[in-house]
Amino acid sequence: MTLLRHTSADQDVQREALTVNPAKTCQPIGAMYAALGLHRCLPHSHGSQGCCAYHRSTLSRHYKEPAMAGTSSFTEGSSVFGGQANLLAAIENIFTVYNPDVIAVHTTCLSETIGDDVPQIVEAAIDKGLLPEGKMVIHANTPSYVGSHTTGFATMTKAMVDYIAQSSGAEKIRDQVNLIPGWVEPADMSELKRLVKLMGLDPVTFPDTSGVLDSPQTGIHEMFPAGGATVDSIRSAGDSCHTIALGPICSGPAAKALFAKCQIPQTTMPLPIGLKATDRFIMKLREINGGFVPDEIMTERGRVLDLMTDMHQYFYGKTAALWGDPDQLVSLAELLITLDMIPKFVVTGTPGKKFYKRMGEVLGDHAQGCKVDQGSCADMFQLHQWIKSDPDKVDLLIGNTYGKYIARDEDIPLIRHGFPILDRIGHQHFATVGYRGATRILEQILDAFLDRQDRDAPESGFELVM
């Protein structure tokens, strides 16, 4: 029995209009996720309440954690007359009942299409005295018919710069760097902060969902958990000596805005997933800290290398199909290449001009043999057709949970990576960035291959030592 029984290798219908099994979702959920990385902030969805419900559900299913957010609850009337009354009511209710420090409003396709002007509505809220002393409302425009969840994340992250970061006029703080981590798991944000600190620097990290979406069981529900970037820390980002933005799509716009606003020099680089990308991250930090790399980092790097040499025979020449977010895909592809594996198929629904070029750079000699597709109809249906039409099939799938249908139909191991992961727990606790993160990914890939070998081995070839 095949679950995706209608997906065949020899479909010759060229699709221009129909997306089937998308490799992306919409902007507002990214804005909501980013806003959750702001301390004592309540994300707020300005639109009809289904958007907010869907986003909270998806985030909760991914993190197995509460994802709190408000909605303007548009009905037909507000869609015709505008959402001002709803947003004003929401601001009053939220500050009265839930008392956050910040409300981070993002728009939806509904409020964008009718043209609600959020800053003007916030002005009206201030005029009416609905904003208590010391509280703030920030906003991001995130129509769902532009970009993807990753660009929504980027836009809300940039809003943090636009609304909060400030240059105090004093000298830049020599050891303070801004770290814009991109759309990664809470554990990744913690790991990145740890690395920056090990390098003798003081990171201002935003957004920062560590401590928010990986919070402990204490018997007390904290509406606003201890984690997240504080308003004060983001404000001081305007005084840092450098900004490191990880992932050009998710973090680039905020870094550029910070340069424009406070003249902080910035480096936008790929997510440090895998040895090479982490090396580059450390090199950049080394440049900033004056040329120092601590032994601890050397040891961690050595461990990854050790695993790679020990297990190279199992990685060599194996092929993989990947789907997900551009920032993730570029670094994952590079990681596979460093293991002498071959990325064969790559799709992302997220549009963007530089993706092919970036993929081409990391794929190098392998670029010819790798099919890469991007945009609306670059979906998992397409990916599945490629896999089916490949006589050798691929050895490994890397992507979010929706890949499990292809994995089952084609009997190919799947490593869950990216967003959303709906059917496993713990991924928010285990970093995949940095050298430590690389060991985790290596372990996952190796386990997948060796489990597979054990499962398929004839009795005579069933090995005890591998």
Added chain:
Amino acid sequence: MSEHSPFDDDSEVAVTSESLRDDLLDAYPKKTRRKREKQVVVNHKQADESGLVSLPVIGANTRTIPGVITQRGCSYAGCKGVILGPTRDIVNITHGPIGCGFYSWLTRRNQTLAPTDEHDNFMPYCFSTDMQDENIIFGGEKKLAKAIEEAYEIFKPKAIAVFSTCPVGLIGDDVHQVAAEMKEKLGINVFGFSCEGYKGVSQSAGHHIANNQIFKHVVGEDNTKRGKWSINLLGEYNIGGDAFLIEDLLQRCGIDLVATFSGNSTYDQFANSHMAQLNCVMCHRSINYVADMMEKKYGPPWIKVNFIGAKATAKSLRKIAEYFDDQELTEKVEAVISEEYPAVFEAQKTYKPRCEGKRAMLFVGGSRAHHYQELFAELGMKTIAAGYEFAHRDDYEGRDVLPDIKVDADSRNIEELHVDADPDHYRGDDRAKAIERERAGYKFKEYDGLMADMPEKALVIDDINHHESEELIRRMKPDLFCAGIKEKYAVQKMGVPCKQLHSYDYGGPYAGFQGAINFYKEIDRMVNAKVWSMIQPPWSDEAKQNAPSSSSIRRDG
């Protein structure tokens, strides 16, 4: 009717329902409080001299207050996700930006079982027109038409359904016109739904829109006659395989299940459903319209049934048999009940002592918060507070209040179908039988609602929000809270287990007799899990204070 308030019997915490209600409401700005007052109700039942019991009036199916962190979703979710989601052989295309289609992709957990690989099953697919900004500016009709064509070329389905998302309504894309043109062109049934997320005040609007269109475009297409004892099951969505268990029971009783709306359903079943002799309604909220429309147009009457809980299941099977009034069917039904019940009693003997006296709160859906109280009752558990996410007053107060319900602007915008008897296919025999049965005391179209079955002074809360549920849990420390995914982890962070009753936490099935046993076992697992007693570390003052008799979080059973 229970004599005691669940709040002041053997509770450790001395709270009255009234005082708790006040405390919940005190946190709000004035205007918000005025609105919520109507929706947060103490279930005080009053009997007049003749013994007639009247229930309190509850505010329901009204707009959610912006900013309160509601449980609710939208019209699109109700239409595409709930009603059409479980049909396996209709290609469901979401016309809109990618998000809506993406979020409703497999997440409602409707199971289905196509008999062979030759049969269509489109449920693992997500179809979307992925509208881009140029489609918003210049219109998306052309892209939609193209998408329908592409879907037909690749999938060759019997039917294609199109769902409108918020921006589609705003820019004025006429999905119905596009659907009609494509129906003409492709020669298959293509129909659209104006289920934009902003329609109505909750998912409920979407259920209505979905049912209307299915009734208009599909029901009545296939007039193949059915055998004796033929029924439809309405408002059963096959979460976790519930419908599979019910189908099995019905089959063993010899009852001919024509169609389920819409768990494990197919296009052909809908098309033929009007030929059933009796409609059995599970979720009253989502689908009472279909039952009413079918009765008017084709004649079969409807009854409310409930297959959640062993007692309810036996009662419902007997009620169906009673309608057909046939010795052979009655015997079959009794035989199935006798076969199933020993295992149920055995399970109750094991699990009831472990759960008895524990207290639950249920805030879900449009019927589940009522139906699942049956299962808790079978475990000896009390439901001390409950409410619905998207119900209307009749779901709380019973169908008697229908004439009293004021239709507001948000509901008026949802199409009401005008239905007349079909001159060719109206079946007078079903009508005559119904009249005859009614004379014999049999009750049709009867639903008393949730409040009648709730304990006196329990709290009944419509469209509960995060503040209220957190306050309820903090003050009352229930042993179990039932809600959905958005609420689950916040509740559990408070040290109280939360059972998802939309998805069953990926367990189940819980319908029928076997399902009841599954549920007893699951609830025992949840309320007696060791983890909840380990939240306070042994060195904390709280743990020391409470050791060894009980923890601060849970009362001893």
